Amino acid sequence: MDVLLRGIAKQTYGRLKAEAAARGKRISEALQEAIEVWLYTREKQILSEWEANNRAYLQAKRRLFSEHRGRYAAFGCGRLLGVADNFDEACNIVRSAKIHRSIITKVGEEENTTGGEWLWSSLELATA
Amino acid sequence: MAVELLRTRDCIEYAGSEPRIPALNVTVHDPVTKEKSRLLAAIDTGFAGYLLMRKELYERFATAELPAESFMVYSTMAGPVVLRKARATIEIGKLTVQAYIETPQHGPGRDLIGRRLLHGINIALLGETQNCCLLEKA
Numbered sequence: 001m002d003v004l005l006r007g008i009a010k011q012t013y014g015r016l017k018a019e020a021a022a023r024g025k026r027i028s029e030a031l032q033e034a035i036e037v038w039l040y041t042r043e044k045q046i047l048s049e050w051e052a053n054n055r056a057y058l059q060a061k062r063r064l065f066s067e068h069r070g071r072y073a074a075f076g077c078g079r080l081l082g083v084a085d086n087f088d089e090a091c092n093i094v095r096s097a098k099i100h101r102s103i104i105t106k107v108g109e110e111e112n113t114t115g116g117e118w119l120w121s122s123l124e125l126a127t128a
Numbered sequence: 129m130a131v132e133l134l135r136t137r138d139c140i141e142y143a144g145s146e147p148r149i150p151a152l153n154v155t156v157h158d159p160v161t162k163e164k165s166r167l168l169a170a171i172d173t174g175f176a177g178y179l180l181m182r183k184e185l186y187e188r189f190a191t192a193e194l195p196a197e198s199f200m201v202y203s204t205m206a207g208p209v210v211l212r213k214a215r216a217t218i219e220i221g222k223l224t225v226q227a228y229i230e231t232p233q234h235g236p237g238r239d240l241i242g243r244r245l246l247h248g249i250n251i252a253l254l255g256e257t258q259n260c261c262l263l264e265k266a
Contacts, residue, residue: 046187057195087215091160091192102160104192104215115200116176116243118209 049101052078057103069108076102083107136252136261138221143168150253150260152241154179156229157217160191167239171251171260175242176202177211178228179218182239186231190214199233210234221262223249 020030053075060080064073072090074081076099084090087104094102142148149170156179157164165188169179177200181189193214202209211230218227220241225248231237250263 050193054196058197087159087192094160094191100161100191102191102193103195104160105195105198111194111198113198113200115202115211117174118176118202118204119174 046101049078053101053103056080057105064107071107072104073107074102074104133266134250134252134263135266136254136259137264139254139259139261140168142258142260143170148258152220152251152260152262154239154241155219156181156189157219158189158191159215159217163188165189169239169241171246171253172240172242173246175240176244177230177242178213178244179216180211180230180232180237180240180242182237183231183235185239186212186214186229186237189216189229190231192216194228200230218245220245220249222264 016030016034017027020027023030025033056075056079057073060073060075064080064083068083072084072087074084074090074093076094076097081097081102082090082093084093087106090104094104138153140151140153143151151168151170153166154169155164155166165185167181167185172180190212191214193212196212199210199213202211210233212233213228213230216227216229218225218229225245227245252261252263254261
């Protein structure tokens with residue numbers, strides 16, 4: 001597809017053009033590569049934060065179960081942010097920490113993780 | 129046998145390519161950031177879950193995600209599929225529920241309303257006019 005870009009800094013574009021030329025690539029190829037790297041980095045960042053929060057949850061789980069059963073625990077930045085009496089308070093803890101990736105869980109709540117049947121209804125015709 | 133009269137409201141034309149899919153407008157609220165977004169979600173009576181979302185949209189609204197050990201596992205004919213799960217407020221017409229949004233742990237996902245949400249609303253699929261409507265008592 002064709003894309004028209006406006007507002008790119010001249011110096012940045014100059015460096016991109018020179019680097020692409022040095023590698024024998026077209027500008028479009030270099031841009032495509034840059035976009036893919038940016039998206040990959042972003043996904044990795046989200047994933048590592050997600051993993052860190054889950055690790056923190058598993059480390060704190062035993063203590064939470066013995067001391068805070070029935071309350072809400074909030075995790076973010078790879079650590080326990082706090083424990084609250086209700087879900088809204090737990091949301092406030094995350095909000096005031098100004099983070100966008102968190103885990104909020106009701107301590108001790110036995111969750112049935114059996115989702116159930118997923119039939120064929122989400123399938124659509126696709127060209128081979 | 130008792131007869132109940134219901135009136136259609138908020139009708140939405142079927143979406144997508146032929147054969148088109150019945151869909152409903154859904155508003156999702158993130159409980160932490162208070163951000164909200166309206167999306168058109170296909171009705172999927174084959175999906176047992178809540179509201180399945182595309183991964184990039186889920187990431188925006190999944191601030192209050194559950195621990196990975198609480199994610200639901202769905203059985204499909206191609207084997208088990210794990211869905212990530214986060215608390216969210218979901219609005220469909222006049223119904224507002226504290227429920228969950230979900231997205232595949234692996235793969236991009238789609239916007240679908242599953243049976244766990246469909247059980248809370250009355251809808252009509254008007255095939256001849258290709259409209260999906262919410263129903264309320266007349």
